[in-house]
Amino acid sequence: MRSSAIRLVRDSFVACLALLFFAFLPGSARAADCGAGTLVTVVAHLDDDLLFVDPAISERLDAGWCITTVHLIGGANGADFAYVQTRERASRLAYARMAGVPDEWLESNVTIAGKLVHQMVLKASPRVRLLELRLPGGAVRGGRVPLGLLWEQRATLLTYPLNADGSARVKYDRDGLSATLKAILAPATLIYTLNPDTVPFIEHPDHILTARVTRHVAQTLGKSAPIIYHVTYPTGSWPGNLPAAEVQRKRDIVASYFSIDGSESSHVFGEFQWDGNWISRRYAFADRTDRRVPDFVSHPIQLFNAAASRCLNAPGPGRAPTLAACTGSPAQQWRWDPLTVYPGNTRNAALVSVETSQCIAERDGYLVAETCDQWDVAQRWTPWDFGLVYTPMRHCLGENDGKLTMRGCTALTTRYRWATTQHTQANDLRLATAMVGDVAGSSEQSAVYVQRQHDGPGFNVYAASLAKVSPPALWYASVVPFDPLATAASCAGDKLCFDSVRFLLGDFDGDGKADLMIVAAREGGTAFWLLRSAGDHFEAPRLWLQTSTAFKPDLTQQYVAADFTAAGRASVLIAQKRADSGLDLWVASPQKSAASVGSAPALWAQARNLPRNVNLLVRETAGSRASLIAVDGANGRLAFTSIANEGARMTVGERTVLPASFVPDFVKVTMGAVHGRDSNTLILLTPHLDESGEEGTIDVATLDLSGATSAPVPAATLHDLSWSDVFPQFVRDRHGAALMLFRRTDATLGDFYFTGGAPALSRYPSGNGLALGEAQDLGKLPGLFSETVRIDRLAQ
The missing domain is CATH 2.130.10 (Methylamine Dehydrogenase; Chain H)
Known part of the structure; x- marks a missing residue:
């Protein structure tokens, strides 16, 4: 009872500090009025919020809300500090355009729950605040995932420098990250983050872990607030679902970002590359912070081959999967079950039939359904990766002559692209x-x-x-x-x-x-x-x-x-x-x-x-x-x-x-x-x-x-x-x-x-x-x- 009371007093104190945070910002930022509401968005990288969450952020800003966007990761996998600064400069330009004001910011390091965090506040619109934790990033397609080591294996991470001169690096462990994020989330009347309920590399490992950390911490806030989770990579093959005016505005914002992070924007104005595809889409699902759920919730998916207009099908126990006309039946529902692996291992999931509960293995050049064994390398897949599905022996799954096939993963055509749902651009x-x-x-x-x-x-x-x-x-x-x-x-x-x-x-x-x-x-x-x-x-x-x-x-x-x-x-x-x-x-x-x-x-x-x-x-x-x-x-x-x-x-x-x-x-x-x-x-x-x-x-x-x-x-x-x-x-x-x-x-x-x-x-x-x-x-x-x-x- 006594420890619960101490936690209650501590949490209330942290929340009060966070609520006062905006009132004591330096310079012109003191004018921020958050009476309309406070949106806190937590993402991994400095373009995730722009590509996958917006225009939801723009809408709240237009409605008079205070918006705080938290980027956990600095730069990208293996990037030097100069690239961290480049991405932050790009993000500042994009948010200034979002707010429709000059790209002028107040930058400082602030202490939140005992940790220094780099803060950027938009001068002409102090309701806009960016918080940069500058943790090291993981690879998109396999390799070391520092955030996974911190969250799942209780490692300690050292951030990029907080000061421009390369000084002031900060150490984080799981408890330290949780405390810092909890203080940031405390004043939120609405929380946005990415998708926690999937497996690498369907979405970036950093995306998934950021969302899981955010959900876990949000459930400790002791209040009921809406929390919205955003699907990332797979949406590029889904039907566009944003109104025309919002798409046009979003392209401007994202193109401004990529004019610095990449120095060109051609892919942003098209739908031939993933960045451009994501712009006309926003897919999300909602929950509340007071509903306790595990860090990972498995959701069945379909595997749809657009070239064949067919779905991956499980004919029955012990039988190899096939391609068949899409019916929505349990035989065409699949799960990617996570396996016990070191964070960043590409062979990280089992392909499991929802109907039979059997795993698909690759043996002697053929696929077969069999009893699941998470230690069997023949059952370890690399799930959907920008549309490609890698078998346990690193072949690519595809379609040929109307039938399921496997081949080497070079010089592939769209016959080897898969979507995680039957409802795609291909039948829009x-x-x-x-x-x-x-x-x-x-x-x-x-x-x-x-x-x-x-x-x-x-x-x-x-x-x-x-x-x-x-x-x-x-x-x-x-x-x-x-x-x-x-x-x-x-x-x-x-x-x-x-x-x-x-x-x-x-x-x-x-x-x-x-x-x-x-x-x-x-x-x-x-x-x-x-x-x-x-x-x-x-x-x-x-x-x-x-x-x-x-x-x-x-x-x-x-x-x-x-x-x-x-x-x-x-x-x-x-x-x-x-x-x-x-x-x-x-x-x-x-x-x-x-x-x-x-x-x-x-x-x-x-x-x-x-x-x-x-x-x-x-x-x-x-x-x-x-x-x-x-x-x-x-x-x-x-x-x-x-x-x-x-x-x-x-x-x-x-x-x-x-x-x-x-x-x-x-x-x-x-x-x-x-x-x-x-x-x-x-x-x-x-x-x-x-x-x-x-x-x-x-x-x-x-x-x-x-x-x-x-x-x-x-x-x-x-x-x-x-x-x-x-x-x-x-x-x-x-x-x-x-x-x-x-x-x-x-x-x-x-x-x-x-x-x-x-x-x-x-x-x-x-x-x-x-x-x-x-x-x-x-x-x-x-x-x-x-x-x-x-x-x-x-x-x-």
Whole structure:
């Protein structure tokens, strides 16, 4: 009882000191007011908070909170003190940009629970404080992990110097680190950290240990506060889940950081390397500090191969794992169970089937399921490492000819990349690539696609022939300079940036040439910028329509361009989320008196029962008003709904559910005049997932919307293609009808590259009923495939 009372008095005293901490900061920092709340973020490295936690930090700062970010690790594995200082300088610049103030700081060493900690307080915004413990770091892919030695084996660590002259190093053991962190966490009304419930090297060992230390200490605070854990590395292959405006701001902040730590930011403005992939994502799970849990909680995962669109499957006890169609069954649930190893050992986990509780071993070049033995080297795996899975004998797990395979870990392609969940970019059906239209007015269709620029947030627009092999032409460039020292947003005002706009193609002025429309947030509403086709390029943007604040891009599921009024000019349909349920369908049409000006949107339908995640496809008949087909997935079933255009209003029909073989996550759809110019056919592409063992096979089915049947019929099979890498369009022009695929060509991957390969075009001439002819390869296109992929809808 007496010792408990002493601990209570001690903890209360530490908490009071921490609460007073901000009130006695030197200089202008005394002005900090933390009445709105105090966020304490604890991460390992000096970019973890920016890449994996933000924009959650920015949101609290904008709301008037005090934010304290704690970096446990100085520099990186094996770095010298100069690199520690470089990373801190980069972090200061990023946080100054986050706060929108000059990069001027008050630096000092402060004593917290008896330990010196390097503190940096932003002069113009003293609510921003960075605390640097400067512990030595561990390696990302195996090797010594000092924080693991401290926490798990009770070692003592010596920090980097606290003073610029190389003096004042501090010793930490487990108790000392816990006491220091407890004092820092005491005033927190909200705590952010990384993911404690995983194993190296799915995430960096320093990430995991930092999160475990933080959770452990937070549970000793004697209060209930929310604590949020952030997943790190695996999110790079997951669907982007941040709003466009937040992504754009985050890219600025992170690019400012990497302008110092790395001296270039090209990877930040793209999605071809991990840093860039992480920016448009934030995945987290919540708990409270008064809920006691172990340092590690095991969560089942899936292992999903995007190239094959299949999951790792356990057929049964004693049988080797296979690749199979993803069902979500227990046979496709796995655990990485940590093994007793020295911190930093790469062979640190057992691959365990949730259904059978057996471990997967590698023996004589084959995989086999057997009783787990944590001391058996044949069962010691290196788990998911930037998408690669290393077997006990250091082979890489992958897919070949539709089957599970192993090989040496050099010159790998995306067939050897794995994700820890089936829900990935590979089946994110919100994504779009090329648009198709007659941009030259020559009765010939072209593919129009957008490429990110790597020196800033702008983009290039290319047009490529769909009739012959020819180099694509640059039709428009939106150059948006990036200044790492700026405090204002790169994409402020009327600047058009890749991540914050959406694109439409249509003949908006009625001159027979398809124009480009760019949709962006502006003045609290939505701006529609028209780039008219001049036959060989798109002209500079003109403001076609500025809406009221009632219309916002972040409320619009989808924009659709088509001739909804039968006036010979395209209008824009706005499918906006309703406050209650479903969507409102609004149409903004060109003004009769001015072809290059749009009229205010008019409400054409209140579709309360239409699912919000629909994909709206245009249904056209020559000389008539365009109507719509809405495709959606719910409760594991794919369905479509006809939406009739009656002139100034639309009527939503009944929802028709397709056979269960069409799994919503694995169906790509397009519309086409398959049976003649005025026919309308739904074309559905699915990965071929039976046990035939064929590599890269896509099944194509058609659904004739003019017929009495509502069941799709098989139409064609495409070979040597990965379903996740193709985006279909059906075209009909003076060269005939064809199924077009804008696709990714496979390529050897670098260590930290999520995807590889250039975009390419393939044309499949179509006879009646989608009888496809031999593929015509129209060649590779400039740039990277990943840089042509953009989000076209809000939800899927």
